Amino acid sequence: MFKSKNIKITDFTLKSKQPFFKAQSISGKFQRRFTGIHFYEAEFTANYMAQDINEVKEFVARHLFGRPFSVPLSYFSKYTGDVRQMVTAAAGTARGGRKVRISNFTGTLKAGTVIQFENHKKIYTITEDVKSGGEMKLFPNLRQNVLAGEVIKYQNVEGEFVLKTENIDWKIAQIGKMKFELVENV
Known part of the structure; x- marks a missing residue:
């Protein structure tokens, strides 16, 4: 801007x-x-x-x-949860999917957390709490493929x-x- x-x-x-x-x-x-x-x-x-x-x-x-x-x-994408390390996709997910298996980390990504994937700028929202190694449920459906190992940005997202x-x-x-x-x- x-x-x-x-x-x-x-x-x-x-x-x-x-x-x-x-x-x-x-x-x-x-x-x-x-x-x-x-x-x-x-x-x-x-x-x-x-x-x-x-x-x-x-x-x-x-x-x-x-x-x-x-x-x-700004405040809309400010993360206030207990996850402090990098979060990545544990496996690839095809475009249109609503669930992404995520890597190991400490803590819980809470429902309502705003995220982005490294390979595209679409803004997504987590719809249910997810712990390490779990499946992250998203809204809306994925607009692009997500690759295994792709970084998931959950702090200070920019649209x-x-x-x-x-x-x-x-x-x-x-x-x-x-x-x-x-x-x-x-």
């Missing part, structure tokens, strides 16, 4: 988008079927002084036409996003502010 300390980011919102169909039968049974790919959207406001507008213009020029960029997810903002309104003032909309690069 912005590498400069001159641009202050405020009002950052991360939205989880799960396209699904839901229905409840006459017996009361509730069904939910996913009809598409899970992804995240985000929005934020960039605040800057007039003398720093060129940094914002540079960001827009680089990313307006679909060039992806990394976004730190890869592209700009969704179509119209850029440049307000020429001493203190500038611009709202950006993003979508996860899946």
